[in-house]
Amino acid sequence: MSKTGSARSPLVAYQGVARDFSAVTVNMAKLLTMKRHPDSQVRHAILIHSMFRAARTCGAQLRLSEELYSEEMHCVNRALAEISINAAYLQIATEPEVDSYLRYDAIATARVVQKMSTSMPKDHRLNKADELHIRQLISQPRGERGAIPSWSLKSITLRARELDKSCGIDLMSTTALMVYETAHPYVHGTASSVEPVGDWIMSGANSNDPTRLEGTIVALHLTCVCLLALTVFTGQRYQLGLDSEVERLQETLNILGLG
Numbered sequence: 001m002s003k004t005g006s007a008r009s010p011l012v013a014y015q016g017v018a019r020d021f022s023a024v025t026v027n028m029a030k031l032l033t034m035k036r037h038p039d040s041q042v043r044h045a046i047l048i049h050s051m052f053r054a055a056r057t058c059g060a061q062l063r064l065s066e067e068l069y070s071e072e073m074h075c076v077n078r079a080l081a082e083i084s085i086n087a088a089y090l091q092i093a094t095e096p097e098v099d100s101y102l103r104y105d106a107i108a109t110a111r112v113v114q115k116m117s118t119s120m121p122k123d124h125r126l127n128k129a130d131e132l133h134i135r136q137l138i139s140q141p142r143g144e145r146g147a148i149p150s151w152s153l154k155s156i157t158l159r160a161r162e163l164d165k166s167c168g169i170d171l172m173s174t175t176a177l178m179v180y181e182t183a184h185p186y187v188h189g190t191a192s193s194v195e196p197v198g199d200w201i202m203s204g205a206n207s208n209d210p211t212r213l214e215g216t217i218v219a220l221h222l223t224c225v226c227l228l229a230l231t232v233f234t235g236q237r238y239q240l241g242l243d244s245e246v247e248r249l250q251e252t253l254n255i256l257g258l259g
Helices: 003-032 041-066 070-089 095-118 128-138 156-167 171-181 184-188 191-202 210-238 243-258
Strands: none
Touching (some): 003 041, 003 210, 003 243, 041 210, 070 156, 070 184, 070 191, 156 171, 171 210, 191 210
């Protein structure tokens, strides 16, 4: 094996596990299409669509991992964590929260349109009918911060805790803390997330730099953590017959993490 191949062996192993997690997630979503949620078809559809989206997001992470885009992977992981936690939480959320989730995009877009309209010349602003519609949309109850609409009054961390309490596991809380919260510097471009990239590029951008390889492996591990949490929850709630496969992947992930 070449030095390049040897250096990347741990990354290749993680890529294999990530692909397997993605495949299991897709299989679960397909099996879910043949089941009916006991309370709401809407909740069921949210979970199915979110699982397909999560699997596709994992595919994007695999591509980023090839070029050691670890910082960018952490940004995507934060989105993946939110997708996974929200999809699961909406299976146990109240009906008003589900309704708020479905209306969230329209309300957020309405606020943007309202801001843009007020900054435009009068001839290009919204007409009275559209302006009334926008005002009605944004007058809906807002999130805990008031200024920013949110479909839930609970933070991601609180949603994860409620899920774990409901299911008797701690995977969602782990996902919230390990993935969502720790990705904050990468999403917001703080000094700790931009300086290493600049230093690496100025040093010659070695594609086998040990630090960058390690950072990419960590990011891909967290991608797997998100999919693990989502598949464990879904398997436990819907009994899809894939528990042994998920357990095998969890064991492999644990072994790689200890290596």
